[in-house]
Amino acid sequence: MDTDAKTGNRKGRLNYPADFKRRLATEACKPGISVSKLARQHTINANMLFKWRRELRAVLFEPTTPALLPVLVKRAAAPAPARHKAAPGGMIEIVIGEAVVRIHAEVDAALLKLVLQSLRS
Structure with missing residues (x-):
């Protein structure tokens, strides 16, 4: 284990080098x-390693300043005329x-007339 840990100033806790x-x-x-x-392999507390990992991720994935991107706005094309008339509802x-x-x-009017005549008779 090459930690080169030095005793810190708080209750004999070790200070580990940044690298x-x-x-x-x-x-x-x-x-x-x-x-x-x-x-365990490096004889340190797992909670400490979890903290170091969390701090590293915070530095690596810290949000970047937002950037504005150029946008090209095209006029909407006029809708194509309907090919078929909608059937009356x-x-x-x-x-x-x-x-x-x-x-x-x-x-069909002729067909409807025929159906109605056959029902009346």
């Missing part, structure tokens, strides 16, 4: 690495005796 912290934190960021196992219901005839949208 040691950075190296271990970088190692702890690698996929598949167990932070607890890495901490709605329905007509005709009751003749017990028969009910429902007519949806457009219907």
Whole structure:
């Protein structure tokens, strides 16, 4: 273990060199690495290594200043005219005796006349 840790001024706690912290934190960021196992290998507390890793990530991934990007706005093209006229909506219901005839949208007038005549007779 090459930590070169020195006793700090608070209750005999160790102060680790910045390059040691950075190296271990970088190692702890690698996929598949167990932070607890890495901490045990270097005889340090796992919570301390988690803290170093969190601090390293905060520095590496700190938000950058926002930048404005150029935008080209094109005028919207006029909508193409409809090819087909929309069928009129709605329905007509005709009751003749017990028969009910429902007519949806457009219907051929001659055919409707024939159906209604056959129902009356």
